[in-house]
Amino acid sequence: MTLFALLLVSGLLLYIVRVLEKAHGALAHAKGIPHQPLPAFFYPVAISLVMIAAWWSTLDQPESSSDKETTGTAMLEEKKDSLWHAPDTADWQQLSNVEQLRYGRDLIANTSHYLGPKGTVAAITNGMNCQNCHLEAGTKPFGNNYSAVYSTYPKFRERSGAIESIPKRVNDCLERSLNGKAIDTSSTEMQAIVAYIRWLGTGVEPQVKPKGSGLQELAFLDRAADPAKGALAYSAKCQSCHGSEGKGVLNAAASGYTYPPLWGDHSYNSGAGHFRLSRFAGYIHANMPLGATHNNPQLSEEEAWDLAAFINSQPRPKKDLRKDWPNPAGKPIDHPFGPYSDGFSEEQHKYGPFGPIKKARSTQQAAKGKTLASR
Structure with a gap:
């Protein structure tokens, strides 16, 4: 009362x-x-x-257990619905590993300085930085951020057919997106990167992916993505930063890139996540051109799909993928290399339309479920 x-x-x-x-x-x-x-x-x-x-x-009275449960549930739901934002680096001063966190963040933001062709630690990557894909040092909502990494790893991944750790996942990025070599998992650099990723996951519950984690998921087009249309969009919206030949722009010291190359010898290879059209289109739509955000995009979803198709139709380094996807049925719809278990071509798996593939797979899964149920 x-x-x-x-x-x-x-x-x-x-x-x-x-x-x-x-x-x-x-x-x-x-x-x-x-x-x-x-x-x-x-x-x-x-x-x-x-x-x-x-x-x-008017004084606060102790909550009953049911009141506490209701309040806790409401707070959890509100937290799930809230857009993830990175914790404040100002809090580092209270932590014992502040220097390790600083180093980890700098390795993400300025990877090439340490591991690029002129790297001060080792010369093992193509000159790109981790934050070329994981924007703002892995902190931007829908910018391929790291918010859900610590909460969900270790985990089983179909690509390797094994349970993967955070260091394994980091090395995957070095070998694929940075077209380089893996680093020792016990090295100072790997331990700093893992510590930084762990800190970014502060407050995220186990097995939870916060809103805004990873990349934006776009609806499939009802047609194949069109590289020719993407070329027009690239000329109008992208080449002012990345160049007409997609080579990017080197920094003043020529030790890394101000704007990364999108194809060619120094770009990501054919095993990178961005070589899957759905991943790259979601990244483009929420983040490109410079200044775009998930809630204020500068491109239509169609333009994003077509741009991804154009960029991924250009030459780039090849990676040996023979050990990837040991179970062909586990391949994503837009994985561009066979063999497949669904009968569709590599061309359609790369550019779409993806709707028919999704429908066929759903039918296969339903039939498989009925077969198992009848045994």
């Missing part, structure tokens, strides 16, 4: 008592019966007690 309601009800009860007391006095007087009125201090005392009760009702 609210304070106002309690005062209102209490005042009404006092009024009723007063009326009854007067009525009793009048009746006693009419019958000649002696009447003893309420003592003078009754009303001040009663009002004081009412005020104390009202004050007491």
